[in-house]
Amino acid sequence: MNNENTNRGQSVTGVVIREDKVLLARHTYGGGEGKLIIPGGYVNFGETPQEALVREYIEETQIKVKPTNIIGVRFNMHDWYIAFRAEYISGEACSDNDENSEVLWIAIDEALSRNDVPELTKKLIQSAISKESGLTYKEYQGNTKDAPYSLYCL
Numbered sequence: 001m002n003n004e005n006t007n008r009g010q011s012v013t014g015v016v017i018r019e020d021k022v023l024l025a026r027h028t029y030g031g032g033e034g035k036l037i038i039p040g041g042y043v044n045f046g047e048t049p050q051e052a053l054v055r056e057y058i059e060e061t062q063i064k065v066k067p068t069n070i071i072g073v074r075f076n077m078h079d080w081y082i083a084f085r086a087e088y089i090s091g092e093a094c095s096d097n098d099e100n101s102e103v104l105w106i107a108i109d110e111a112l113s114r115n116d117v118p119e120l121t122k123k124l125i126q127s128a129i130s131k132e133s134g135l136t137y138k139e140y141q142g143n144t145k146d147a148p149y150s151l152y153c154l
Contacts, residue, residue: 005044009079012053013040014086015128016065022111022125023093025060025100036104036117038083038124048150049082050137057086060096061103064089069134070152071127074120085128 015038016023024036039060043052050067057065065086072083093103111117111125127134135152 005046006042007045008042010043010049010052011041011079011081012043012049012056012084013038013081013124014053014057014065014067014084015071015124016057016063016086016088017108017128018088018105020108021105022108022128023061023063023088024104024106024111024117024121025095026102026104026116028099028101032118034116035121036106036111036114037121039100039103040083041099050084050150053084053086058091060099061091062094063091063103067137069136071130071134072124083124083127085134 023039025039027033027035027037039057040053041056041060043049044055047055053067054065057063066089067084067086069085070082071085074081074083093105095101095103106114108125108129112122138151138153
């Protein structure tokens with residue numbers, strides 16, 4: 001959780017749905033303490049948001065995921081936060097016993113009605129199950145070789 005390579009101005013999260021259940025983790029600190037939230041975290045320097053999401057899911061839940069669509073972006077004067085729809089690849093849900101105390105697959109309807117699921121998590125779950133496709137990744141080379149480029153568009 002405490003890393004000198006952490007870019008505290010960039011963070012990611014991802015909604016993973018499998019068999020009509022969403023993966024949520026019970027947060028152990030800060031404003032989300034005790035709440036069931038979608039896993040995620042800060043992007044490390046030199047890491048793409050997609051790489052950060054894959055790493056964060058493995059660290060926090062032991063689940064391997066693949067980011068697919070961008071379903072939300074939150075930003076302010078200090079930082080940004082990208083929310084992906086992500087595909088379950090493999091693994092058994094397991095708490096890291098650090099940033100979360102439990103990791104659960106919860107029926108979508110139940111997650112949307114629970115008092116211990118914050119409003120932002122509910123909105124992102126609703127975005128993930130929406131019939132709208134969201135922004136999807138498109139191959140794009142950019143015009144420099146020094147930095148990776150990502151393009152998400154309709």
